[in-house]
Amino acid sequence: VQLQASGGGLAQAGGSLRLSCTASEQTFTFYPAGWFRQAPGNEREFVAGISWSGTTTDYADSVKGRFTISRDNVKNIVYLEMNSLKPEDTAIYYCAANSRSRNIVRIGVTDYDYWGQGTLVTVSS
DSSP: OOEEEEOOEEEETTOOEEEEEEESSGGGGGSOEEEEEEOTTSOOEEEEEEOTTSSOEEEOTTTTTTEEEEEETTTTEEEEEEOSOOGGGOEEEEEEEOTTOSSOOOOOGGGOOEEOOOEEEEEEO
């Protein structure tokens, strides 16, 4: 499965962006998916995850109440709606898929075996 992340760009603090992750194969719809981010000098960290059905989601504490993950299994797309952006949200955002579980949302980088190329989000103060 190939994943293509898009939607990054420059936003002002308090603004919004929506990221999209498009998968190349329909099998993606059976996998939990997640968004991770990596800022310069930092390790890649979990941001949000969603089960294959979309009924279960999980978020990092730093984005709860501001970010929303969702998916459209007809279009093979997972979205990350980011509101009330802060300068500390600046990072490269990666989408990922976990082929080894179904409705369990994992938060570890090593739990995911398919990764997109990343899209840069820059938030100015």
